[in-house]
Amino acid sequence: MRMQNHYKFIPLITLLLSGVAGMATAADDAAPTVLITGSNRGLGFEFVKQYTDLGWNVIATCRDPDSADELNDFAARHDNVAVEYLDLLDHEGIDALADKYKEQPIDVLLNNAGLMRGPDLYQMIGSIDYDQFDRFYRINAMGPLKVIESFYPNVKAGNLKIMAALTTGQGEDGIPVPGFSLYKTSKAALDSIQREVAIRWKRQGVKVVTLQPGRVLTHGESAGPEQNTVDIEDSISGMLVVMDNLTMDQSGHTINWDGSLVH
Ligand SMILES: NC(=O)c1ccc[n+]([C@@H]2O[C@H](COP(=O)([O-])OP(=O)(O)OC[C@H]3O[C@@H](n4cnc5c(N)ncnc54)[C@H](OP(=O)(O)O)[C@@H]3O)[C@@H](O)[C@H]2O)c1
Numbered sequence: 001m002r003m004q005n006h007y008k009f010i011p012l013i014t015l016l017l018s019g020v021a022g023m024a025t026a027a028d029d030a031a032p033t034v035l036i037t038g039s040n041r042g043l044g045f046e047f048v049k050q051y052t053d054l055g056w057n058v059i060a061t062c063r064d065p066d067s068a069d070e071l072n073d074f075a076a077r078h079d080n081v082a083v084e085y086l087d088l089l090d091h092e093g094i095d096a097l098a099d100k101y102k103e104q105p106i107d108v109l110l111n112n113a114g115l116m117r118g119p120d121l122y123q124m125i126g127s128i129d130y131d132q133f134d135r136f137y138r139i140n141a142m143g144p145l146k147v148i149e150s151f152y153p154n155v156k157a158g159n160l161k162i163m164a165a166l167t168t169g170q171g172e173d174g175i176p177v178p179g180f181s182l183y184k185t186s187k188a189a190l191d192s193i194q195r196e197v198a199i200r201w202k203r204q205g206v207k208v209v210t211l212q213p214g215r216v217l218t219h220g221e222s223a224g225p226e227q228n229t230v231d232i233e234d235s236i237s238g239m240l241v242v243m244d245n246l247t248m249d250q251s252g253h254t255i256n257w258d259g260s261l262v263h
Helices: 014-016 040-055 069-076 091-100 129-155 183-199 232-245
Strands: 032-035 057-062 081-085 109-110 162-166 207-210 253-256
Touching: 032 040, 032 232, 040 057, 040 232, 057 069, 069 081, 081 091, 081 253, 091 129, 109 129, 129 162, 129 183, 162 183, 183 207, 207 232
Parallel strands: 032 057, 032 109, 057 081, 109 162, 162 207, 207 253
Antiparallel strands: none
């Protein structure tokens, strides 16, 4: 298991008092804290940048910190960013990270990482590859649930108590062509998990929101003129506004980056 130590995040006095080597707490106790999965690129990295600009403590996780050059460079320039290892397929690793941060309240737990692929023949009904089925569901549904379970105590201890996850549209309201079925249905499982989590921890004041970022060109692809794309900065800032204004009544719902209710 790979884990990076970010001693800039750990006041010396905390280590001395706790006597627990490797325990981590936020750089700035007064600032809110967010944990983001899949922080090394795409939407996750933009979340890191915008939360950092707002002065939050950012626990920026990714599955291969050693090769996350842009993220590491960014973290080296910002005291409030810690880069940590988190692979959604590695449940022991997720528990180890939760243990490392067990004294750290988390205001927003952001399940951003996902396996986003397609169109693929192996994702088309009629030629489904069931090994891929397993991989998609483990990364897009089971992994985020494991993150939620492991970091629940941190979120409960936080002020904002928000658990957010990124999803995509379903059926004809989603990607309107075949070849994305494993991606779309694994995200549908995630949507359902989010609703279950909302019910489970409603009385504890945890607000659960599922976010649709819109179509953002994170893979260097180009979109046709008829495709409704959203600039990455607008998508992320829009989702930050949604989370900033989130009410308990909205918990369990899916909300678009522009604030409109999906369901
Ligand atoms: N972009 C869009 O238009 C769009 C639309 C709807 C929903 N979404 C959702 O928004 C989220 C972010 O999208 P994006 O466009 O930024 O995607 P992306 O560019 O493909 O980035 C995906 C991120 O997830 C990480 N990841 C993949 N497998 C992982 C694993 N096993 N453990 C931990 N991290 C893993 C990737 O890490 P590596 O770099 O190591 O692979 C990467 O950081 C995804 O959940 C996606 O489904 C995006």
